[in-house]
Amino acid sequence: MELNSLRDLYIEELKDLYSAENQLLKALPKMAKAATAKSLKNGFEKHLKETRTHVERLKKVFAGLKTSPGNKTCKAMQGLIEEGDHVIGEDAEPEVRDAALIAAAQRVEHYEMAGYGCVRTYAKLLGYKQAEKDLQKTLDEEGATDKKLTELAQRINVKAEDPPKRPAAKKKGTKSIGKKIKEAVGLE
Numbered sequence: 045m046e047l048n049s050l051r052d053l054y055i056e057e058l059k060d061l062y063s064a065e066n067q068l069l070k071a072l073p074k075m076a077k078a079a080t081a082k083s084l085k086n087g088f089e090k091h092l093k094e095t096r097t098h099v100e101r102l103k104k105v106f107a108g109l110k111t112s113p114g115n116k117t118c119k120a121m122q123g124l125i126e127e128g129d130h131v132i133g134e135d136a137e138p139e140v141r142d143a144a145l146i147a148a149a150q151r152v153e154h155y156e157m158a159g160y161g162c163v164r165t166y167a168k169l170l171g172y173k174q175a176e177k178d179l180q181k182t183l184d185e186e187g188a189t190d191k192k193l194t195e196l197a198q199r200i201n202v203k204a205e206d207p208p209k210r211p212a213a214k215k216k217g218t219k220s221i222g223k224k225i226k227e228a229v230g231l232e
């Protein structure tokens with residue numbers, strides 16, 4: 045990779061975003077599935093549709109530059125999704141898991157907002173008017189998603205603070221002390 049001009053940097057950053065969006069296409073359905081609150085589930089599903097549009101807009105920008113998105117992997121998005129995956133895998137109260145999913149999703153949105161803010165500005169500086177408009181549209185949608193998540197958090201975080209009482213879930217792999225002792229002395 046050679047970065048000799050702002051245009052080179054612009055393309056590199058676009059490739060990074062292209063990878064990030066494609067990773068999200070795979071992650072968002074899992075996040076929707078893991079969410080308990082209907083509003084959060086719907087929010088993830090809506091953003092999945094928007095994310096498909098984000099990928100299409102990026103393809104259009106690449107076509108305008110007569111270059112391809114390549115197969116760069118956005119490591120930052122990989123890490124953010126991995127952290128979100130941990131949340132999904134935890135043994136958690138549904139309300140607390142929802143709050144954690146919101147936190148993971150907002151990190152993702154902020155990462156995208158930073159990326160799109162940069163490329164939109166580069167497009168403007170480079171005089172790519174249509175790309176500037178398209179990238180701004182995506183930036184606006186990421187911003188709106190972040191705001192929506194903040195709204196949802198206002199209700200969901202309160203519920204997470206005081207989840208309804210349920211019988212304590214038995215944790216996988218935890219044995220009672222009695223059972224451990226019995227096993228240790230060969231009784232079980």
Ligand code: FE
Nearest residue numbers: 065095098156
């Ligand atoms: Fe996006």
Ligand code: FE
Nearest residue numbers: 153156186189
């Ligand atoms: Fe997004």
